[in-house]
Amino acid sequence: MRIVATSIKLTIALSTTLLSYCGSFLLGYHVNNPRIGRSFDAVVAKRKRATTYAILPSSILSMIVGNSNEMAHVNLKPSSPCHLSSKNSLKNMLDATNISALLMASIIIFTPWELNLDIGFGRWHQMQQQQTSQQPQHYNHLLHINMVQSRAYALSEDQLLVDAVWKEVSQQFVDKTYNGLGEEGWRQKRLDAIKSVSNIAAGPEDDDKEKVFETIRSMLKTLNDPYTRFLTPNQYESLTSYAKGGSTAGIGVQLLLEPRSQDVIVMNVAKNGPAQNAGILPGDVVEEIDGEEISGFTAEGVAAKCRGEVGTNIQMIVRHNNGEDDGSVSKIRTRLSFTRAKIEVNPVQVSTFSTDDGKQIGLLKIVSFNKETTSQVMEGMKQIRGTSAVVFDLRGNAGGYMPAGVEVAKLFLPPQTRVISEMGKSGKATVYISDGIGSDTKSPLYILVNRRTASASEILTAALQDNHRAIVVGTRTFGKGRIQNVQALEDGSGLAVTRAKYITPNGRDIHGIGITPDKEVDSCGADVSAASCLTGLI
Numbered sequence: 001m002r003i004v005a006t007s008i009k010l011t012i013a014l015s016t017t018l019l020s021y022c023g024s025f026l027l028g029y030h031v032n033n034p035r036i037g038r039s040f041d042a043v044v045a046k047r048k049r050a051t052t053y054a055i056l057p058s059s060i061l062s063m064i065v066g067n068s069n070e071m072a073h074v075n076l077k078p079s080s081p082c083h084l085s086s087k088n089s090l091k092n093m094l095d096a097t098n099i100s101a102l103l104m105a106s107i108i109i110f111t112p113w114e115l116n117l118d119i120g121f122g123r124w125h126q127m128q129q130q131q132t133s134q135q136p137q138h139y140n141h142l143l144h145i146n147m148v149q150s151r152a153y154a155l156s157e158d159q160l161l162v163d164a165v166w167k168e169v170s171q172q173f174v175d176k177t178y179n180g181l182g183e184e185g186w187r188q189k190r191l192d193a194i195k196s197v198s199n200i201a202a203g204p205e206d207d208d209k210e211k212v213f214e215t216i217r218s219m220l221k222t223l224n225d226p227y228t229r230f231l232t233p234n235q236y237e238s239l240t241s242y243a244k245g246g247s248t249a250g251i252g253v254q255l256l257l258e259p260r261s262q263d264v265i266v267m268n269v270a271k272n273g274p275a276q277n278a279g280i281l282p283g284d285v286v287e288e289i290d291g292e293e294i295s296g297f298t299a300e301g302v303a304a305k306c307r308g309e310v311g312t313n314i315q316m317i318v319r320h321n322n323g324e325d326d327g328s329v330s331k332i333r334t335r336l337s338f339t340r341a342k343i344e345v346n347p348v349q350v351s352t353f354s355t356d357d358g359k360q361i362g363l364l365k366i367v368s369f370n371k372e373t374t375s376q377v378m379e380g381m382k383q384i385r386g387t388s389a390v391v392f393d394l395r396g397n398a399g400g401y402m403p404a405g406v407e408v409a410k411l412f413l414p415p416q417t418r419v420i421s422e423m424g425k426s427g428k429a430t431v432y433i434s435d436g437i438g439s440d441t442k443s444p445l446y447i448l449v450n451r452r453t454a455s456a457s458e459i460l461t462a463a464l465q466d467n468h469r470a471i472v473v474g475t476r477t478f479g480k481g482r483i484q485n486v487q488a489l490e491d492g493s494g495l496a497v498t499r500a501k502y503i504t505p506n507g508r509d510i511h512g513i514g515i516t517p518d519k520e521v522d523s524c525g526a527d528v529s530a531a532s533c534l535t536g537l538i
Contacts, residue, residue, distance in 0.1 A: 158200075158209075158212045162194050165216050165230060166186075174499055175223070175425065189219050189222055190219070197212055213230060213232060225482075226298075228498045231298075236492070236493055237304075238303045238307055239486060239496075240486070249341065250274075250340055251338045251340060253268070253275045253306060254267045254368055255267060255286070255299040255398075257299045262296075264299050268398065270344075270367075273341065274341050278337065281320055282321065282526045283320075283452065284320050285318060287318060287333060288333075289306070289314065290315055291315070292305075306340075311339060311340065312339070312340050313337065313338065314337070314338050314339075317335050317336075318334055345368070347400075348364055348366050348373060349365040352384060353530065355531070360386075361534075363393060364377060364390065364391070366392060367397055369399055369402070369455075370404060373401070374411070389538055390444070390445050391445075391447075391530055392447045392448070392470075393530050394453045394460070395452065395474065397452075397456075398455060402483055402484075406460075409460050410435065411438075411440060412464060414439065415436025416434070416436070417436070418434075418467075419432040419459075420432050420502050420505070421505075422501075422502050446470060446534060446537070447464060447465070447470050449474040449517060450477070450525070450526065451475055451477065451478055452478060452526070458479075458514075458515055459502065461477065465518065466504050466506040467505055471519060471537070472515065473518070474517050475520060476517070476520075477514040478514055479510055480511065481502055481510045483498070483499060483500045484497060519537060
């Protein structure tokens with residue numbers, strides 16, 4: 001990477017020298033030093049067959065270390081015309097008239113400053129003179145070169161982590177205004193964060209790392225998006241291990257951050273897991289783990305604390321759900337104790353039930369979406385083949401692996417049917433279409449939802465509802481209509497970036513609104529059986 005960057009800088013430097021020799025123009029450089037949080041402007045101005053002027057730092061050394069930003073004016077000798085074919089062209093190139101350009105070339109190549117390239121034409125009226133009475137004339141079509149944003153060699157390992165997070169967000173974040181900051185404002189947040197990291201006093205390594213992580217979180221917080229978040233190595237491992245499926249050691253809870261209240265809510269509990277056995281209920285709010293208040297934590301942060309070695313103990317303080325499906329919780333704090341156990345992440349539970357008139361109904365309770373969900377739904381459909389109808393119970397399903405929601409929807413839609421549209425920062429839509437191969441387009445479908453049905457669950461629900469393929473029953477859903485990309489960073493930490501919003505087949509943006517059921521049933525709480533919720537409807 002450094003060789004490539006140096007080659008690019010060398011090309012720019014040689015081009016600068018050539019242009020300085022051959023044309024009438026103004027070269028304007030704006031340079032940032034992220035190590036010290038300082039910026040500096042340098043200008044090289046030239047007129048054909050006339051005097052070359054340069055405003056440069058009084059000391060290159062002081063510029064690099066940041067002790068001075070004083071400018072000195074240099075008046076150089078007149079230039080001769082540009083004759084590249086002349087046998088003396090090399091000599092002319094190195095003539096004293098081009099010292100300014102060569103000096104700038106040296107700065108570009110050899111300093112650790114961050115340099116961004118932005119070329120354009122503009123108008124220059126006058127350049128202040130400090131040590132000469134000569135004034136350059138004013139020009140109408142002058143070349144400006146602004147150098148900003150190439151790799152800064154002086155960045156420390158921690159600063160490079162800040163830089164990596166900033167760049168990924170810059171490339172992916174769905175809001176191209178960066179929450180109204182604009183590109184310049186967002187760029188300044190990066191410089192502020194890099195400077196803040198450079199000021200962290202040396203201390204215990206773990207303490208320093210946490211300060212770096214907190215600096216990154218503060219930078220991301222300015223985007224005002226609770227789903228764009230930095231993940232420590234433990235949090236990243238916690239999130240990705242759940243998405244992969246299989247087994248993990250913990251207490252058996254699925255968590256989600258409520259963006260309005262900023263509470264971490266229990267969306268679902270594993271059947272017969274430590275959490276359920278201790279009395280944790282869907283809808284409970286987690287407030288403390290092992291004596292540590294979790295205010296300001298992400299759901300991944302809380303989940304990481306819940307995981308650990310099999311047989312180890314954990315204490316948690318929660319506020320219980322009031323037993324209603326409206327999200328209300330008790331003000332009473334309850335302390336609970338658990339012993340971590342191996343939790344099998346089995347996203348699909350298959351069963352059947354009978355209606356009052358004797359119909360056999362297939363039931364697929366999907367508790368989460370991960371990479372195994374689609375194949376388990378396909379297997380479940382084989383087990384309930386021949387039933388009169390199929391019910392998907394998505395109550396308490398907070399989502400998970402977004403592509404699984406799309407793929408499950410495709411299993412029940414005819415060819416060339418729109419599943420979902422994904423809209424990124426460019427404003428262009430990516431449309432997911434069902435291929436219809438082997439899909440079940442005949443079985444009557446019902447979907448049970450509640451206010452804790454979110455994300456990938458809502459993608460599946462909206463796709464089948466908008467295409468008139470299923471009847472949705474229950475209460476309004478959570479309303480998470482944003483898609484995150486989760487990726488690893490070099491130090492083992494991770495980053496989740498809201499890269500797109502999704503639009504349902506009928507053009508709905510459900511974010512913060514949710515999906516309204518076709519049949520609203522307020523009495524269909526998480527502890528009510530699917531058969532009871534659907535009485536009189538099937």
